[in-house]
Amino acid sequence: MSQKEKTTIVLFSGDLDKAIAAFIIANGAAAYDHEVTMFFTFWGLNTLRKDPPVSVKKGFLENMFGKMMPRGAKKLGLSKMNFAGIGPKMIKHVMKKHNALSLPQLIELAQEQGVKLVACTMTMDLLGLRKEELIDGIDYAGVAAYLGDAADAKVNLFI
């Protein structure tokens, strides 16, 4: 059994600000040599969507969900002060000004650092999201896998 500290984060939220917070904690933990797993469920899955639409056959409701939900890390809104998309632009602007990593860069860094990104297969089924629509290099699992990791971890967050 590994001696590494373990950290798990469930990203349930599809808000830009919460996704940034989740990845900053995940990257920080990985830098401290924790074994980090992030589970993307419900709206959090939108963080992992590819930007250009991927053509897949879907039912009516799945199609609607796909159209209405933000496509990827660059399209997320804020949990507060979203102001029809002006808030996210302001946040991105100040982050750039302060040389803070953007969400797509934080995701890339997480993958480079070996943070395990896991898409919740049950939510994918429900919302009609296909593997082809999500970014490469991620894992797929259900609640059982999450619980297995969380029971071994010291830090477990739901964001």
Add this chain to the structure above:
Amino acid sequence: MSQKEKTTIVLFSGDLDKAIAAFIIANGAAAYDHEVTMFFTFWGLNTLRKDPPVSVKKGFLENMFGKMMPRGAKKLGLSKMNFAGIGPKMIKHVMKKHNALSLPQLIELAQEQGVKLVACTMTMDLLGLRKEELIDGIDYAGVAAYLGDAADAKVNLFI
């Protein structure tokens, strides 16, 4: 002292999607033989309300809270894409289509599996909710009981 793994979940949110996520994790943990306690506080308490109005004498504000807050698991809205109640209908529709358990079924399953459902008595006082208005077979406690359980648990989530 019990050797069972322990899991606690605070359900603060009154959103349908978050309540579903909370109960899926709770039921999963119970299936893996964890001792699971869910604490319902603030808006999360609405998940435990009985559907038909229960006649109890209340003050003016308590009455207003009671009227404005959703009455039970079937009435909750979504944290995102609620669209005046269409979002919850869509989610319920796809869940049924995929044979996923509905929130009322998830609650029933949790009670069958021995998940301890605890209503926060302090919030009940504040919002003027009475025991008669909540579903049967639940416990009542305050923050001290929560902390006692959480300090023994490996997985503690705030949802």
Add this chain to the structure above:
Amino acid sequence: MSQKEKTTIVLFSGDLDKAIAAFIIANGAAAYDHEVTMFFTFWGLNTLRKDPPVSVKKGFLENMFGKMMPRGAKKLGLSKMNFAGIGPKMIKHVMKKHNALSLPQLIELAQEQGVKLVACTMTMDLLGLRKEELIDGIDYAGVAAYLGDAADAKVNLFI
């Protein structure tokens, strides 16, 4: 190394109801002699702002953030049923009626009990918040300090 149980809470949210829940848990844990650390990040930092505006030189966006975000614990809105500020008044009214501590009182109690309140320096940079604008007696740190504390703690919540 200390034998005390440790508890950490990240307060990400700037909502009155979530801040109250966070401080009730923190004060409860401190009363049970846990070593408690609260990390205030993103909108959660607004909880720690001083009420009267503090005159500091800022750039345009920092100034706008400063103006648009609620100034301190007395100004926060609710995550649900905010109704343009009527919801918070109702909550404060019933809390007073039930002799529950208000958020400013909960913060004071936390400081008296030795709960460590830590402002996230990265968010302060991003949102342009200065130390002069935050209440006295708090600490300043980044994600590394949080992870150090969380890895030692039994209860870690993200609110």
